[in-house]
Structures are given as C-alpha cells and as structure tokens.
Amino acid sequence: MPKKLNIFDHVLVPKHILLSKEEAKKVLRELHVNPWDLPWMRASDPAARALGAKPGDLIKIIRKSPTAGEAVIYRYVVPG
Amino acid sequence: MSKAKAKLDFVTLDLVRKRLGELRDLLPASLIRELEDKLVNSGIKLTEEELDLILRRVLEEYEDSLVEPGEAVGTVAAQSLGEPSTQMTLRTFHYAGVREFDITLGLPRLIEIVDARRTPSTPIMVIYLDERHRHDREKALEVAQRIEYTTIENVIKSIELDLATFTIVLELDPEILENKGLTVDHITRALQRLKGEVSVDGYTVYFTPANVTDLIKLRKIRDRVLGLKLKGIKGIRRVVVRKEGDEYTLVAEGSNLSAVLNVDGVDPTRTTTNDIHEIAEVLGIEAARNAIINEMVRVLEEQGLDVDIRHIMLVADIMTMTGKVRQIGRHGVSGEKESVLAKAAFEVTVKHLVDAAVRGAKDELKGVAENVIVGSNLAPIGSGMVQLLVRMGAPLGERKNEVVEGDVKSDSK
Known part of the structure; x- marks a missing residue:
C-alpha cells in the first residue's frame, strides 16, 4: 500500500503556489525588483517539480511564521 | 467618525470585521488574529471613535517596530548569535530528550548547522507513526523492526x-x-x-x-x-521506541528520510531528520529553511539561551537564498561576495588579495566591510544608503522628481 508521498503534506513544507506569467509580472512590478533579485528555487527542487515549475517561473510561498503568523515570499525558479 | 452623543453608539461586530479586513495588507496575520480575538470575541463594547483609535494606535505601534530601511540586520544577527554562543558550555549535555542516544548539541552542533555539513556527526531521525500504530507499543515495535537495518x-x-x-x-x-x-x-x-x-x-x-x-x-x-x-533500511543503525505525550514515536540513529517516509506505518507528514541536506533533497529548499530554524532554536533553547528567532530566520534565509543549502563561510555565503576586500576581511586574507591582484580585480566599494576597510565616512548602511542625484545643468522647471532613491539594491552581502 505504498501511497505516493505528497511533500506538501509535510509539516516542514509551507504552501507553494505557482504563479501565472501575468501574476508574476504584477508581483514584480509591485515589489520593484528583477526576478533574479528574489530568492531562488532550483527547477530540480522537489517542490518545484511537484508544481511543474520551469526556470523563469515565480513561486509564491506562504510560510507559517512564528513572528508574523503568516509571511508571503516569492522564489524565482532557476535552472539546476 | 460618529460624534459623541448622549447615548453611546456601539459599533457592530460586522463593522469591526470590516475595519480589520481593510488592515489585512498593512498588518501581519498574527496581529490581525489577535485584534480579532480581543475585539470581536471578547464582547467589549466600543464606539466607532474608540475602535478607530485602537486600530490607529496598533498600526502606529506596528510601523514603529519595523526595521528601518538600511538597518544592518546581518551584523546585528551575527552579534546576537555570536555573543550567546560564547556562553555555551563546552560541557554539552548529551542525551537531550533521548536517553539512549548521544546527540551532538551545543556549540559543535551550531557550527555544524551554519557550516552546512554534508552529514551531521550524529544523524538522528524522529519518526512519527500513523493512526494505526501510534497508540500501541507492540505495533510501534513492529514498525521499528521494519526500519532498523x-x-x-x-x-x-x-x-x-x-x-x-x-x-x-x-x-x-x-x-x-x-x-x-x-x-x-x-x-x-x-x-x-x-x-x-x-x-x-x-x-x-x-x-x-x-x-x-x-x-x-x-x-x-x-x-x-x-x-x-x-x-530494514540502509543507514538506520538503531531504533528505539519512545513515548511522547500520549503516542509512541520512534527515534532512529542514522538517517534516510526518503526511504523511511515510504515505510508502512510511518506518518510521512511529521517524520523528520536532523540532516538538513537530506531534507532539502526530499522535501525542498523551503523545508530545509524550516529545518535550519528548528535545529538552531533547539540547540539554543537546550542551552538556555534566548536569541530572537528573527536573527535565526535571517541566517536560514541567507543560507537558502540560492535554492541550495549554502554554508555561512568561505565556501558559501562569504566566499561568494562580490567585493574582494569583503572576502579578504573574512578568512584567508592573503589568498584573496593575491588572487585579486593577479586578476586585476576591481572593488566597487558598495558593501559595508569594504567601506570600513578604506575608511570611508559613508558606508552604505542606514542613512548612508540614501543617495541624491541632481542634474545640475537642467533648467529649474524640469527639476521636479529628480531626487532619485538611493541604490537600495546594492545590499552588502
């Protein structure tokens, strides 16, 4: 009965959302940054693979933060 | 805003919720939740004026407590972690939590984490069990037997x-x-x-x-x-059943996350290891960030040291910036700095200077360390970060909007 492991169920893994091109553009405009100035995520990262993210995509991450309750950050998917 | 009348008008809860909704983008979720708890659920009666005052004060207080732009947060974090670690007893108490195992803790473990060692010197897994196995010692033992190599x-x-x-x-x-x-x-x-x-x-x-x-x-x-x-599973040398609260858990010496998560009877949502690289490989970089934070907090707490978690979060953020777990050190964060002088200031000074001389490298003097070294009186931190650009020749009429924000992006790594 080996069920397929879903990494997003794990307590250590926060919520990941793959942004569409338009959403990504909007976020970048709001933050006034170039995508490569954001933290990166490798395309080979288990979370990126699970979402089917390609290099150049933006992933929105909603972290559970002990200080802010919830914190939203973005990662730029890079090759590797 | 309603004027104070003889008879007080209390605001409805719907209005409170609406006002809180408007603040959702301005305040962190935890503050909103706390306000909601205090204002909605406690049954306190407020006039609209009072409500506005409370919310305005909270917002002010929150904005006052934010870090100023240009604050040298990295330096503050380094100090805040560095000082307590000098207090750490070299005589570390082993067996923390688990009597049967010897777990590296204290300063050695802290160094291990920030150096991002390939494997921890004492790999340990904490294995949680699923609903069918967690309440019965015999069942827990069954899973343990399946895992132990x-x-x-x-x-x-x-x-x-x-x-x-x-x-x-x-x-x-x-x-x-x-x-x-x-x-x-x-x-x-x-x-x-x-x-x-x-x-x-x-x-x-x-x-x-x-x-x-x-x-x-x-x-x-x-x-x-x-x-x-x-x-059993390769890499797991010994497994011990332990009672934690009202459930049985397993503690394993050795680590093999990907294999253990797939074992029948294991709860794959809570099982963890202290091997951060393994977490990065199996669960991704964000999970690794959380693991770094958890591990560091655990070490510091066990030593009775109180370090604000924000500093630790900053360290974890920097270590996972590039999508891989990098060490804070000359093979990682510090070694990848752009500035020659900043690299030389950290470790192996001569090597970096000789390399730079051979290459004919340039230093843009954008970071903090470089500016301290050359004795610049305006290191790019705090108010020194702001730059003014004025086009001197332009006619007065065209001079609006010419104050350009400083180069905020040149954060001194």
Whole structure:
C-alpha cells in the first residue's frame, strides 16, 4: 500500500503556489525588483517539480511564521 | 467618525470585521488574529471613535517596530548569535530528550548547522507513526523492526569456519531473532543469495560456499555473510521506541528520510531528520529553511539561551537564498561576495588579495566591510544608503522628481 508521498503534506513544507506569467509580472512590478533579485528555487527542487515549475517561473510561498503568523515570499525558479 | 452623543453608539461586530479586513495588507496575520480575538470575541463594547483609535494606535505601534530601511540586520544577527554562543558550555549535555542516544548539541552542533555539513556527526531521525500504530507499543515495535537495518552479524552468537569441509557455521541467538521479528528462515533465504549450500540444525546454520578451497577466500566470504541484509533500511543503525505525550514515536540513529517516509506505518507528514541536506533533497529548499530554524532554536533553547528567532530566520534565509543549502563561510555565503576586500576581511586574507591582484580585480566599494576597510565616512548602511542625484545643468522647471532613491539594491552581502 505504498501511497505516493505528497511533500506538501509535510509539516516542514509551507504552501507553494505557482504563479501565472501575468501574476508574476504584477508581483514584480509591485515589489520593484528583477526576478533574479528574489530568492531562488532550483527547477530540480522537489517542490518545484511537484508544481511543474520551469526556470523563469515565480513561486509564491506562504510560510507559517512564528513572528508574523503568516509571511508571503516569492522564489524565482532557476535552472539546476 | 460618529460624534459623541448622549447615548453611546456601539459599533457592530460586522463593522469591526470590516475595519480589520481593510488592515489585512498593512498588518501581519498574527496581529490581525489577535485584534480579532480581543475585539470581536471578547464582547467589549466600543464606539466607532474608540475602535478607530485602537486600530490607529496598533498600526502606529506596528510601523514603529519595523526595521528601518538600511538597518544592518546581518551584523546585528551575527552579534546576537555570536555573543550567546560564547556562553555555551563546552560541557554539552548529551542525551537531550533521548536517553539512549548521544546527540551532538551545543556549540559543535551550531557550527555544524551554519557550516552546512554534508552529514551531521550524529544523524538522528524522529519518526512519527500513523493512526494505526501510534497508540500501541507492540505495533510501534513492529514498525521499528521494519526500519532498523539488520544484518546477519546482528543476530548471531558466534561464527566459525570449519576448515575440513570449508563450511561457515553460524550460531544464531534465538532471543535476538525474536526481538527483531526474524526467524531462521529469513537467515537461510538471505544466505541463498550467495552461491553455496545451506543446511539448518535448530539454531545452527551451516553454509558451504561453492568452489572454495582456500582459507583466504573463505574468510572473505565470511565477511560477506556477516554483512548480508536481513531487513530494514540502509543507514538506520538503531531504533528505539519512545513515548511522547500520549503516542509512541520512534527515534532512529542514522538517517534516510526518503526511504523511511515510504515505510508502512510511518506518518510521512511529521517524520523528520536532523540532516538538513537530506531534507532539502526530499522535501525542498523551503523545508530545509524550516529545518535550519528548528535545529538552531533547539540547540539554543537546550542551552538556555534566548536569541530572537528573527536573527535565526535571517541566517536560514541567507543560507537558502540560492535554492541550495549554502554554508555561512568561505565556501558559501562569504566566499561568494562580490567585493574582494569583503572576502579578504573574512578568512584567508592573503589568498584573496593575491588572487585579486593577479586578476586585476576591481572593488566597487558598495558593501559595508569594504567601506570600513578604506575608511570611508559613508558606508552604505542606514542613512548612508540614501543617495541624491541632481542634474545640475537642467533648467529649474524640469527639476521636479529628480531626487532619485538611493541604490537600495546594492545590499552588502
């Protein structure tokens, strides 16, 4: 009965959302940054693979933060 | 805003919720939740004026407590972590939490985390069990047996070589066999993977390898026999059942996250390891960030040191910036700085300076360390970060909007 492991169920893994091109553009405009100035995520990262993210995509991450309750950050998917 | 009347108008809860909704983008979720708890659920009656005052004060207070732009947060974090770590007792208390195991803690463990070592010196897994197995010790033991890596060497009393017939004689230990949930059958089946004849007499197993006529070869085969895997997961040396609250959990010496998560009976949503690289590989970079934070907090707490978690979060953020776990050190964060002087200020000064000289490198003097070294009176931190650009020749009428924000992006890594 080996069920397929879903990494997003794990307590250590926060919520990941793959942004569409338009959403990504909007976020970048709001933050006034170039995508490569954001933290990166490798395309080979288990979370990126699970979402089917390609290099150049933006992933929105909603972290559970002990200080802010919830914190939203973005990662730029890079090759590797 | 309603004026104070003789009869007080209390605001409805809907209005409170609406006002809080408007603040959702301005305040962190935890503050909103707390306000909601205090204003909505406590049943306090407020006028609209009072509500506005409260919310305005909260917002002000929150904005006051934010870090100023240009604040040297990295330096503050370094100090805040560095000072308490000098207080750490070198006499670390092992066995923290788990009596049976020796876990590296204290300063050595902290260094291990920020150096992002490939494997921790004491890999430990905390394995949680699923609903069917977590309430019963026997069931928990069952899972433990499935996980613990067991070879023939672990279950025998003795091993002998019969030189007359070139046979290996294994004397099994029935007690250990039962403990590990194994039978003699398991042993013979494992032995059949090697070429040769197997025969059993009670708890004695005879194995005659094929085509062996000299002692050296037989000895080699003996070592292969001892290392034969009977059951379990590679890398897990020992598993102990522990009671935690009202459920049974397993603690394992050794680590193999991807394999353990797939074992029947394991709860794959809570099981963790202290091997941060393994977490990054199996669960991703964000999970690794959380693991770094958890591990560091655990070490500091265990030593009774109180470091604000924000500093630790910053360290974890920087370590995972590039999508991989990088160490804070000359092979990681510090070594990848752009500035030659900043790199030289950290470690192996001469090497960096010689390399830079050979290459003819330039230093843009954008970071903090470089500016301190050259004695600049405006290091790009705090108010020194702001730059003004004025086009001197332009006619007055065209001069609006010419104050350009400082180069905020040149954060001093």
